[in-house]
Amino acid sequence: MEKTVVIPTDFSIASLNIVKSYVSMQPANARLNIILLHGLHQSDSIRSLLFYSKHRMMEELCSKEFKEACYVLKNKFASQIKTMKSDLFSGFTQSAFNQYTEANNIAEVCLPVLYNPKFKNKNSFDLLPYIKASKLPVEMVGSEVDVPMPEKGKVAELFFNRVSVS
Secondary structure, three states, X not given: OXXXXXXXXXOOHHHHHHHHHHHHHOOOOOEEEEEEEEEEOOOOOHHHHHOOOHHHHHHHHOOHHHHHHHHHHHHHOOOOEEEEEEEXXXXXXXXXXXXXXXXXXXXXXXXXXXXXXXXXXXXXXXXXXXXXXXXOOEEEEOOOOOOOOOOOXXXXXXXXXXXXXX
16 A cells, blocks of 8 residues: 655654654555655745755755654665655645645645644744645644653654654
8 A cells, every 4th residue: 555645844853753653653564655845935036036946945954864864764664665755845825735735646644743843944834734724634643742852853863752843
């Protein structure tokens, strides 16, 4: 069974704990295409739009630790994760979000029970209003208790059993 899942991200390693918990809950024969989606408003200036590079923006947002943690997750769940990619959503309307999900054949959205993203970029925005207004099924993972992490922001954080974006 193959399906595409959107998981909102703030490009922190804590947000990758959602991926770990979600994949762990899936059947062993599941084949998942995971899209780590980040909301980012684009500038209105013509100069910014002319020189806009999605690749450069992704490089700016993704830390070395985040990329390393993604690699660790892909290897740990190699039999279940078919693809895992990061993407930017820069639409302004619910219709744009719905078109994005339709174009990418999104079957489900996965959110942590404690959802409180910390954005590094001033142009980042929360995707939760778009997700709630969409007709996509939402899978909630994690606990309602936020436990302090000794390895916060490091790849080792993936090996603790806690899910929340804080």
